[in-house]
Amino acid sequence: MPVKVIVPTPLRRFADQRSSIECxxxxxxxALRQLTTSYSELKKHLYTDEGRIRxxxxxxxxxxxxxxxxxxxxxxxxxxxxxIVPSIAGGAEAAALLRIV
Amino acid sequence: MPxxxxxxxxxxxxxxKEEILRYSRHLIMPEVGMEGQLKLKQAxxxxxxxxGLGAPLGLYLAAAGVGRLGLVDFDVVDFTNLQRxxxxxxxxxxRKKSAAARDRLSRMNPQIQIDAFETRLTSExxxxxxxxxxIIVDGTDNFPTRYLVxxxxxxxxxxxxxxxxxxxxxxxxxxGYPGGPCYRCLYPEPPPxxxxxxxxxxxxxxxxxxxxxxxxxxxxxxxxxxxxxxxxGRLLLFDALGMRFRELKLHKxxxxxxxxxxxxxxxxxxxxxxxxxxxxxxPVAVSTGIPEITPREFKARLDKGDNLFVLDVRxxxxxxxxxxxxxxxxxxxxxxxxxxxxxxxxxxxxCRSGKRSADAVEFLQKAGFRKIWNLKGGILAWSDEVDPSxxxx
Numbered sequence: 001m002p003v004k005v006i007v008p009t010p011l012r013r014f015a016d017q018r019s020s021i022e023c024x025x026x027x028x029x030x031a032l033r034q035l036t037t038s039y040s041e042l043k044k045h046l047y048t049d050e051g052r053i054r055x056x057x058x059x060x061x062x063x064x065x066x067x068x069x070x071x072x073x074x075x076x077x078x079x080x081x082x083x084i085v086p087s088i089a090g091g092a093e094a095a096a097l098l099r100i101v
Numbered sequence: 102m103p104x105x106x107x108x109x110x111x112x113x114x115x116x117x118k119e120e121i122l123r124y125s126r127h128l129i130m131p132e133v134g135m136e137g138q139l140k141l142k143q144a145x146x147x148x149x150x151x152x153g154l155g156a157p158l159g160l161y162l163a164a165a166g167v168g169r170l171g172l173v174d175f176d177v178v179d180f181t182n183l184q185r186x187x188x189x190x191x192x193x194x195x196r197k198k199s200a201a202a203r204d205r206l207s208r209m210n211p212q213i214q215i216d217a218f219e220t221r222l223t224s225e226x227x228x229x230x231x232x233x234x235x236i237i238v239d240g241t242d243n244f245p246t247r248y249l250v251x252x253x254x255x256x257x258x259x260x261x262x263x264x265x266x267x268x269x270x271x272x273x274x275x276x277g278y279p280g281g282p283c284y285r286c287l288y289p290e291p292p293p294x295x296x297x298x299x300x301x302x303x304x305x306x307x308x309x310x311x312x313x314x315x316x317x318x319x320x321x322x323x324x325x326x327x328x329x330x331x332x333x334g335r336l337l338l339f340d341a342l343g344m345r346f347r348e349l350k351l352h353k354x355x356x357x358x359x360x361x362x363x364x365x366x367x368x369x370x371x372x373x374x375x376x377x378x379x380x381x382x383x384p385v386a387v388s389t390g391i392p393e394i395t396p397r398e399f400k401a402r403l404d405k406g407d408n409l410f411v412l413d414v415r416x417x418x419x420x421x422x423x424x425x426x427x428x429x430x431x432x433x434x435x436x437x438x439x440x441x442x443x444x445x446x447x448x449x450x451x452c453r454s455g456k457r458s459a460d461a462v463e464f465l466q467k468a469g470f471r472k473i474w475n476l477k478g479g480i481l482a483w484s485d486e487v488d489p490s491x492x493x494x
Contacts, residue, residue: 009270013433019343055290060349068352085338085349087288088267089244090305 003031003076006083014041028061029072031082046084056087114142120212124166137326138166144325147171147234149222149250151198153310154240154264154317156188161318163206167325169214170206171234174199175221181494185307222246224369227253236321237277238262240314244291245372251276251284252369255359260324264317266305271313271339274332274351275320277360281333286354286361291376309341391462394449394474396486410443412450414461423480423492425451432457435464444470451476451483453494 005021012019016039025031032053036043048054059066060083066074076082116124116138127133127141144167148155151174162170178186178193178201186198193201199217206215220226222241231237231253239250239261247265254261254277261277263284276283316337323329338347359366394402402409413420413427420429430438432452442448448470450458455478462475476483484491 009268054292056288056292058287063347063349065350065352067354083338083347083349085272085336087244087292088265088270088272089247090242090266 002078003080003082005031005035006081007035008084008086010086010088011042011045011084014045015039025076027072027076028059028066028074028082031076032059032072045086058085059083060085114139116142117212120166123210123212127165132328133326137328140325140327141166141322142168144236145169145171145234146236146238146321146325147173147231148238148240149173149246150240150242151186151188151202152176152182152240152242153185153266153305153307154314155202156186157311157314158238158240158318158321159188159202159206160209161315162321163210163213163215165318165322166210166213167321169216169234171216171218171230172199172202172206173218173220173222173230174202175219185305185310187311222249224249224372227369228257231257231259234259236260236262236324238264238317238321240264240317245376247284248291248375249369249372252359252366255283255285256368262317262320262324264313266309266313268304269306269309269341271309271316271341273313273316273320273337273339274335275324278324278331278333280353282351282353283357283360285359286357287336287351289354289358293377306341309339312341313339391459391466392474393477395477396483399449399476399483400487407447410446410448412442412448412458412461413452414450414458415452419453419494422494425480425483425491427451432461435461439465439468442470444468444472446472448473449476450474451479453479454481455479 002022003025005023007015007019007021015021021035021038023031023034025034032046036046046053046057053059053072061069061074061076062081066072116135121128124138127138128135146162146167146169148158148170151159151172155172155174159170159172176198178189178196178198180194183189183191188202188205189198197219199219203215203217218230222230227249237250237254237259239247241247241250250261259277260275261284263276264271264273275281320332323331334351336349336351338349353360355361358364411425411427413424413429414432414435415429416431417429430441442465448465450461450465450473452458455475458479459475462473465473478485480491481493484493
């Protein structure tokens with residue numbers, strides 16, 4: 001079922017500068033796996049080495065946090081939107097996030 | 102609607118004739134009125150950070166007649182601030198931000214009390230600073246202070262009006278409201294140091310903090326008035342490029358270490374250690390033993406005619422601002438473009454400040470490069486020590 005994954009600004013450079021990606025997925029985990037397969041550099045920013053979603057990155061299905069649903073097993077339906085929301089600290093100065101060598 | 106402040110219990114006050122005139126556009130609104138304006142007058146709001154978010158916050162809250170504003174900032178105004186920190190003028194460059202902001206806000210509204218705290222917010226002073234204020238507004242720029250502000254607010258039971266920005270995106274919400282979530286409910290932990298800041302990805306569109314800071318000012322005033330629906334349990338996301346606002350649900354996390362059912366944090370901790378950035382201000386090269394060359398040594402070798410290969414690891418848009426005629430490979434592209442470099446040559450890597458190029462040198466050393474140095478202090482130091490005609494940014 002087609003779902004839309006919204007890529008936040010700090011991660012767009014690892015996704016060919018795309019702001020969103022559409023894919024066919026039955027669960028949130030499915031959609032994220034497809035995303036990180038298409039854009040492999042994204043993987044280490046979204047997942048720990050143990051394969052868990054990083055604690056400073058939240059994933060929302062529509063307007064709800066998947067930590068309070070069924071995590072990555074949360075089922076998706078046609079037209080759903082998945083949003084990746086990393087913590088950002090900027091305010092007075094521009095502070096950035098997520099660097100890779 | 103519960104009013105989170107203790108304003109109603111304070112000594113009754115009234116408005117002078119001048120204040121009635123000044124606030125007349127509030128007074129004729131039923132949602133504010135005399136009662137609301139008196140609440141504003143009795144309110145005490147502490148702004149953490151007098152920068153991009155702090156500018157519209159200070160200006161609007163002072164204009165609205167918030168009786169006492171505290172400004173916490175230890176930083177000094179510099180030229181790069183003026184693009185977005187609209188409290189400051191060119192003449193303020195070099196002054197303490199909290200003092201410059203206090204003077205500017207006092208001129209705008211001499212009828213309120215403004216206290217400048219020229220100090221860095223720390224675990225030692227936070228509770229003492231916060232205790233006299235009703236609402237804390239977080240306009241800081243770094244993770245340790247964000248967690249510190251959150252924890253101090255939760256421990257003292259004070260609302261924390263949160264705003265954050267990155268390039269074209271902003272986030273805003275109210276944490277620490279009775280029964281509502283806190284920052285740790287949303288993000289239990291900060292990003293690990295290996296995945297944190299790089300000046301390559303910094304930058305912010307000047308208007309963005311104006312918009313997000315104004316939203317924080319609006320929420321602060323609503324909390325004082327007890328009016329409307331506060332931004333509690335909701336994270337407002339703003340995408341300036343797409344000009345879209347979205348709202349996500351924020352849940353109070355029962356497992357939250359500071360506001361959950363089984364609290365493990367009962368006092369303030371060492372937040373720099375928590376965020377893994379202890380010693381962040383130490384130049385990277387010193388702590389990691391990366392070989393360095395100073396701008397003067399580098400200049401001397403170039404003058405001698407040594408055949409050095411200059412590697413610039415900044416981004417293309419930075420190269421356009423100024424460059425040392427180096428070969429450009431942005432740090433992020435280095436792994437896949439390493440074959441373009443000749444390991445038999447002597448290489449001097451540089452960036453803007455020396456941080457990214459230190460990472461580049463470390464990476465290239467691991468890839469087998471032996472004759473490689475990091476230009477100490479980057480193009481900024483080159484401008485200071487060798488060629489002042491190279492612009493700093």
